Amino acid sequence: MLKINNIEVLYHEVILALKAVSLEVPAGEVVALLGANGAGKSTTLKAISGLLRHENGKVAEGSIEFLGERIDRKSAEEIARMGIIQVIEGRRVFEHLTVEQNLKVGAHLGGNGAMVRNGLEAVYHYFPRLQERRNVVAGMGLAPLLIKEIFEIITRLHQEQGIAILLVEQNAKLALAVARHAYVLEGGRVVMDGPSEQLRENPDIRDFYLGLTDLGARKSFRAVKHYKRRKRWIT
């Protein structure tokens, strides 16, 4: 459904952030994107959603297709309208709007009033606490969900609504538990990909991303860092 073919991404025309990245998200599936800080995960998402241009970045080579249509030249607005939404990282709400106004900004993508209402209802179904606080200003008194709750909701959205998800998460263990397939980015390249079960068993992944040695004990941060410097992924 979503297909990235060999893209190269540049920031400010010179900073090469992604090199020959290809990946695929089939309809209705959850795919995880793993990688250390600065590997290019956020850049990949922004390339898909069209937000890249807002940071003076661009897809210089390759293409991105959604439902058979090229989207790498489209604006963020058009891409969102086609049904791809990037949930940007951090606690980002429109803090001077109420909870419900926040939701309406997104729901308006749907167009007519009935769709806005349905959209709001669906959100309140998944997040009942929000309905109680619909008229609260979002900048005050909204607690972030626990990561466990977020994963539960992602799983439900995927199972009940059939939404396809490209998941970027620092916590590789959780991400691999939810996703069927995963890609590993390093230095702007895909260095490994495969079904989650397979990656979970991969010794390098266990070592570096899951922080487990063969004994199942956590490695110290220093050891992991060192490991990173010594060894590069080989595809």
Place this chain on the structure above:
Amino acid sequence: METFLQLVITGILVGSIYALVALGWTIIYKCSGVLNLAMGELTLLGAYVCLAFYTWGFPFPVALLATLIVGFVLGLLTERLFLRRMIGQPILAVIMITAGLSFFFRAVVGFIWGTDTRVFTPPVFPTEPVRLGKMVMGQVYIWSFLAALVLLLVFVGFFQYSRWGLSMQAAADDEMAALSLGVSVKRVYALAWAIAFMAAGVGGTLLGNINGLNISVGYLGILVLPAVVLGGLNSVPGAIVGGITIGILQNLSGGYLEQLTPGGVKDIAPFVFMVIIMLFRPYGLWGWEKIERV
């Protein structure tokens, strides 16, 4: 006491016009971070457009409505022609463009309508003053207040309830997040300019009704700056309260201090007040610091 009350009430009535123009400033700043130095010229342009319609024989409400429509179109056009290409450029460069626009619009107004003072003839509002107890109030003030109030309510309603109003507020809070939800930021900028033109045009028209219309109506743009700063550059309610506060302040200083000094106090008082407020609240009473998040 009556004098005081009269000054305060007149201040509120005139202040509502300031509030309208202040809202125009605020909406552009809020949505795009640009201080629009052409604000005064937008009030001029709107006032002359309304005068033209009125002189052609349209009833005043129709002329005002036509001014709103012309303002809307001119706002979209200005954004498209002069500001769209500046998106992503340093904010100072964009502000300089608005300085250029101010000279441009002023020249256009001078070229079409000349520099003589014009008045709306026949007078739009009855000249018979209204008596409230011991107070005497020109009807033009009362009608202007009502017109400004209606428009302010319409704008506030638009921001709070309409799809595009919410989009504008969202983009002002977090542009990246708004983009990620499919909000067209270009359209938000264009709408901000359209609203600024409409608000300024009506503000200029109302003031032109009170004082007569010449190039000095354009000083309204700078005069309301203290109101905008006072309220906080990015707060719509702040602009409204700020406008009314400045109206009251101006009238009080005019009423009480003018006898003691050789004139001009009325015009300076708001700025003195602005400086004092800024010393203590750099973001105004309701403004907030915009934190850029990456």
